[in-house]
Amino acid sequence: MLSRVADSICWLARYMERAENISRLLLSTQDLLLDAGAEAADVTQFWEPLLLATGDDAAYATLYPAITGIGVAEFLTLREENPNSMINSVRAARENARTVRDQISDELWECVNSLRLFLESQDARAMLLHQPAAFYERVLLSSYQFQGIAGSTTPRGEIWHFLCLGMMLERADKVSRLLDTCSAVSTEMTPHPGSRPLRWAALLRSCSAWHALHTISARLDPVKIIEFLMINETFPRSFEYCVTEVHRTLEALCLSLPASAEMHKPARLAGRLAADLRYSTVDEILAAGLHDFIDDFQTRLNMIGTAVFETFVLYAENAPAAEDPLVPPASWQPGAWHHAAELDVQTQQQQQ
Amino acid sequence: MFNNYETSSFFDEVFTDSSVRPHYRAVLEAMNSLNPQDYAVRQRSADNAFLRQGVTFNVYGDEQGTERIFPFDLMPRIVPRKEWQRIEAGLVQRITALNLFLNDVYHGQKIISDGVVPAELIESASHYRPEFRGVKVPHNIYVHICGSDLVRDGSGEYYVLEDNGRCPSGASYMLENRNAMKRAFPGLLQSLPVRPVDSYGALLRETLTHLAPPGVLDPVVVVLTPGVYNSAYFEHCYLAKQMGVPIVEGRDLIVRQDRVFMRTTHGMQQVHVIYRRIDDDFLDPLVFRKDSLLGVPGLVKSYYSGHVALANSIGTGVADDKAVYACVPKMIKYYLDQDPILPNVPTYLGIDPKECGYILDNLENLVVKAVNESGGYGMLMGPQSTAEEREAFAGCIRANPRNYIAQPVLALSRHPVFVGDHFEGRPIDLRPYVLYGDRIRVVPGGLTRVALRKGSLVVNSSQGGGSKDTWVLWDGLAKPAETPKAA
Incomplete structure (x- = not known):
């Protein structure tokens, strides 16, 4: 497979996962607020973590005077000026899909392209305003459809592995950011079984973990929640699950590389991170400090991402037996299409 | 829907002055059985499918809404067997002569020394590549994929308007149009002996595989595109997919020791045949335009040394020069000693x-x-x-x-197209695709383009043109669609 294609496929999955996460985050927050209304909670404390989780609070402040539900929802979904908004993520997914259209199934391409057409339509804007829940569900369904089509039409080879890799790296990153927004919140149990720690409840819902956790713990114990989201082996959005998947995928990918004495770097990094999570206890994590632990986790995720890029995308450059020195192509950076220079657009258009 | 349909003073594909041409009867019946609303619904659903599938092109210089679908008209254009056989024979003759001409121009130039074509005409053609003279190309084939544009005049005679010997585009629309028709009129398509076009991808791949350097049994074939921002990117990708080969950009390729490699997740992999959709000028910055970022440094040298094949070859644009085009009938006479089966438009x-x-x-x-x-x-x-x-x-x-x-000015033949709630006649042309590999094949069909704007004669997509599916009939003896009505 072309190195460039591998990169695009990975980012296609990442951007779709990103759009899905934004949708779920908004939907769960909105639902929770409907419950919290009677308790006269301060709405800002619900919307602000959303901005913190995506790291866009400063960008938001330049565009909106105050943190409101409508403002945050618009900013995270359809706002053009927000480079991380849902619409821009889906566009990026679509451009990456377009680049590798010959490699993925027609159904998969149509799914991504249809979602992009929907988000760019007037209907989408009206729906967001008047029936936001339906809007979020529409996007969620598209993402599930994407995963379903990918799962049922993609041969289990490199394309599949790179799709998984992109999805799991993105998911691990997003869940860790969400958890981090709660790292300063008290982990004490509330004294009355009837009262609910709203922030923790919101966190659970935005990770689709509410029901899964309830099967193993009847009460919303923050420590249990942290444990569940970080080191549960079975929950498909937990840190450990995601990293283990990344590791498995990387081992499969490295199998096809020429054997070398040293284990391939991405697999080694992912394996070590997976082991660290697997053999940690929640008490150790809390003792080390939740925020610091998550910070370290994210750094290591990024290192895996970089190693993947260096190993698979730049591999050809680094391959031995070059008698003349090779210069990597100038416009080649991770993240595929959207980093491409404006120049590309011009020169490519000159052709008939 | 055909009330008030004008047929006077033009050659109409469907109607004679007094009746319906026999090969259109079934289609016309089907169209007439629909009311305008039903028809519009089918048209809309076809349009939406094109949009969803991203069968679109980009309009340059248009910042907003740069993505458009190529307007598609549901009523098919029909070519009966006898007409098609003549077209096919004419195209085979033409691509044969063009290739003999190019081989001659880039070697001995006998056609010039024999005084058939003036040297000045060739040397001043802007796509002529004198530096390419003397280079041997695989099997002496220069134009492997040709898309000549045909038109019909007021008498119904077919003429060649131009040959596209560089990078003829539009084959993907031929294939997608047929798919759209399968959805919109499945029954009609089944009831007529319409020849399928879906083998194009396989035939193209065979044509390209034939070019591989000697001794390479399982050649690696790629499609070379300028990139995702090119207006024809959809087509490049589509054809790559139909053939089951990778689509690459210039930056994916690298030349070492006169061999071309692509950068893959497994390291370098050698490439043997390149279906390039980049003009000569941009192909190799070491030889042609120095500022080209689209090409591959060293590609041309690799081609010269025979380690990689290009389709189409370099310098084929000399035959696309409209003044050289005018000499094609002379070439056919000179190289083949035949009269042209398909005449040129007088030039x-x-x-x-x-x-x-x-x-x-x-x-x-x-x-x-x-x-x-x-x-x-x-x-x-x-x-x-x-x-x-x-x-x-x-x-x-x-x-x-x-x-x-x-x-x-030719009075181009006209064909009904759906406008609002009824049909009106519009000028059309036809671009069939000819492939020259181990033998010459003409795909039975092509892209019929329509000048959709009322009063316009220009069918190009950049100038408000649209397209139609083209049905070549295999109307054998059992179904004598060609038989004239009893007097």
Whole structure:
């Protein structure tokens, strides 16, 4: 497979996962607020973590005077000026899909392209305003459809592995950011079984973990929640699950590389991170400090991402037996299409 | 829906003055059985499918809404077997002669020394590559994929309007149009002996595989695209997918020791055949345009040394020059000693002083074209032009007569297209695709383009053109669609 294609496929999955996460985050927050209304909670404390989780609070402040539900929802979904908004993520997914259209199934391409057409339509804007829940569900369904089509039409080879890799790296990153927004919140149990720690409840819902956790713990114990989201082996959005998947995928990918004495770097990094999570206890994590632990986790995720890029995308450059020195192509950076220079657009258009 | 349909003074594909042409009867019946609302629903659902599938092209210089679908009209254009057989024979003859011509031009130039074509005409053609003379190409084939544009005049005679020997585009639309028809009119398609076009991808791959360097049993074939921002990117990708080969950009390829490799997740992999959709000028910055970022440094040298094959070859544009086009009938006579089966549109050359005078005297009756432009650009439509436009063109022609040719305005044949709630006649052309590999194959079908704007004669997509599916019938003895009605 072309190195460039591998990169695009990975980012296609990442951007779709990103759009899905934004949708779920908004939907769960909105639902929770409907419950919290009677308790006269301060709405800002619900919307602000959303901005913190995506790291866009400063960008938001330049565009909106105050943190409101409508403002945050618009900013995270359809706002053009927000480079991380849902619409821009889906566009990026679509451009990456377009680049590798010959490699993925027609159904998969149509799914991504249809979602992009929907988000760019007037209907989408009206729906967001008047029936936001339906809007979020529409996007969620598209993402599930994407995963379903990918799962049922993609041969289990490199394309599949790179799709998984992109999805799991993105998911691990997003869940860790969400958890981090709660790292300063008290982990004490509330004294009355009837009262609910709203922030923790919101966190659970935005990770689709509410029901899964309830099967193993009847009460919303923050420590249990942290444990569940970080080191549960079975929950498909937990840190450990995601990293283990990344590791498995990387081992499969490295199998096809020429054997070398040293284990391939991405697999080694992912394996070590997976082991660290697997053999940690929640008490150790809390003792080390939740925020610091998550910070370290994210750094290591990024290192895996970089190693993947260096190993698979730049591999050809680094391959031995070059008698003349090779210069990597100038416009080649991770993240595929959207980093491409404006120049590309011009020169490519000159052709008939 | 066909009330008030005008057929006078043109060759109409469907109707004669008094009746329906036999090969259109079934289709017309089907169209008439729908009311305009039903028809519009099918049309909309076809349009939406194109949009969803991203069967779109980009309009340059248009910041907003750059993505458009190529307008598609549901009523198919039908070519009966006998007509098609003549077209097919004519195209085979033509691509044979063109390849003999190119081989000659890039080697001995006998056609010049025998005085059939003036040297000046060849040497001044802008896509002529003198540095390419003497280079041997695989099997002496230069044009592997050709898409000649055919038109019909008022009498129904087919003419070749131009040959596209560089990178003819549109084959993907031929295939997608058929898919759209399968959805919109499955019953109709099944009830007629319509020849399938879906083998195009497989035939193209065979054609390309044939070019592989000797001894390579399982050659690696790729499609080379300028990139995702190119207006034809959809087509490049589509064809790559139909063939089951990778699509690459210049930056994915690298040349080492005169061999071409692509950068893969497994390291370097050698490439043997490149279906390139990049013009000569951009192919290799070491040889052609130095500023090209699209090409591959060293590619041309690798081609010269025979380690990689290109389709189409370099320098084929010399035959696309509209003044050289005018000589194709002479080439057919010279190389094959045959008369052309498909005639050229009569063409006056600016380079010939006598004909140039005629052009200047008759501007308002002629279509004047710059020899190297395509896509409907650089044209003067005499009868619709203003005095100022004619004056400006006359100035250009006097300044550089070699650069212009003129043709009489053809009364292009017309075909019904759906407009609002009824059918109106619009001019059409036909671009069939010819593949030259181990043998010559013409895909039974092609892209029928329509000038959708009322009064327009230009069918190019950049100028408001649309397209139709083209049904070539295999109307054998059992179904004598060609049999004339009893008197």
